[in-house]
Amino acid sequence: MSFIKELTKGIIKENPTFVIVLGMCPTLATSTSVNNAVGMGVAATFVLVCSNILISLIKNITPDKIRIPVYVVVIAAFVSVVDMVMAAFIPDLHKELGLFIPLIVVNCIILGRAEAFANKNNVLNSMADGIGMGLGFTLSLSVMATFREILGNGTWAGMRVMPHSYNPMLIAILAPGAFFTLGLLMATINLLKGRKQ
Amino acid sequence: MNFLGQLFVMAVSAIFIQNFVLSWFLGLCPYLGVSKKMDSAFGMGMAVIFVMTMASAICFLIYKYLLVPYGLTYLSTLAFILTIAALVQFVEMVIQKNAPALYKALGVYLPLITTNCAVLGVAILNITPLADGSTYNFLFATLNGFLSGVGFTFVLLAMAGIRQRLELVDMPKSMEGFASGMILAGTMALAFYGFMGLKI
Secondary structure: OHHHHHHHHOOOOOOOOOOOOOOHHHHHHOOOOHHHHHHHHHHHHHHHHHHHHHHHHHOOOOOHHHHHHHHHHHHHHHHHHHHHHHHHHOHHHHHHHHHHOHHHHHOHHHHHHHHHHHOOOOHHHHHHHHHHHHHHHHHHHHHHHHHHHHHHHOEEOOEEOOOOOOOOOHHHHOHHHHHHHHHHHHHHHHHHHHHHO | OOHHHHHHHHHHHHHHHOOOOOOOOOOHHHHHHOOOOHHHHHHHHHHHHHHHHHHHHHHHHHHHHHHOOOOOHHHHHHHHHHHHHHHHHHHHHHHHHHOHHHHHHHHHHOHHHHHOHHHHHHHHHHHOOOOOOOOOOHHHHHHHHHHHHHHHHHHHHHHHHHHHHHOOOOOOHHHOOHHHHHHHHHHHHHHHHHHHHOOO
16 A cells, blocks of 8 residues: 555656755756657656665665765765766667766756665665655756757757747747746646635 | 966856856756845855865866776766765855855755756766767866856856845736746857857
């Protein structure tokens, strides 16, 4: 029962990007196209699940005072794995995401979940939490990317959705567009939340 | 090009054209979190400049003289983040001892410089080959760290200045806080796009 609850809470109710507001940098930088967004989301999910499992396993033998450095080392190790695997098997995407793959290390979502969840819960629940949060992150990245790619390029995941006569709003895939999209999405979510109450 | 010319190009590029916050999206958490008051923004900016300069220098040396000779370059992410964590701890102790008021104002964002992606970002960018295939030498890597830190502080202070005035404005409820901060950042990024046209 609790397994399912931990799994689903990250997707909407405690969505890491829109509700907890963590991990902004990759959200803005890699949401230029749906393909990039999903690639980033999957890479971060993998690191999140692995680090949650390992941290939950070693939580009893980690001295409390040095737990943060221990988490950072664990996370950095998994990030290096993802970095090398992606460079070997999907070099195009790896090149596209570039700097932001090693920067998964400093993604606050991952360290945040390690400290707030995996540190206190058993392995199975930590794994569920990792998968859920990862999916939530991937989902919000894809939502951002959907808006930006359709407006800025007229395509969705590489498929053309707008008519050829559509003049792309280039700004949507440039840096300012990222800020505007996220700001407007946040405002919409706040508006909906306000209505509910 | 002589040294001063190169330095000038680098400064303009790091501060205006390729600003870490507005064009690389690095260091957004402190950018939005500590930009409510001018004083704490200034303190944070100084701490970030120091950490970025030191991190660039030390990470470059570690990469060049430790990781490359032993063929351990795949460990660079791990080595860099540990270096940065140690540095931040050091800065934290110094500020706590010498400027307790600033220490209180910065609060949780001080230890969070460790997870400030701008710091790790500049360390990784320094060892990444440039467009023409060459890499930075030690001096330029350190300078790049320093100037990128200055660029970060520059937009942080600008943001703090705007936000202080924005407090007096009557805003729609749903736009308050983070949402308006994002729109503000977008507008600033748009303004900084004007510098893209500079040919240097």
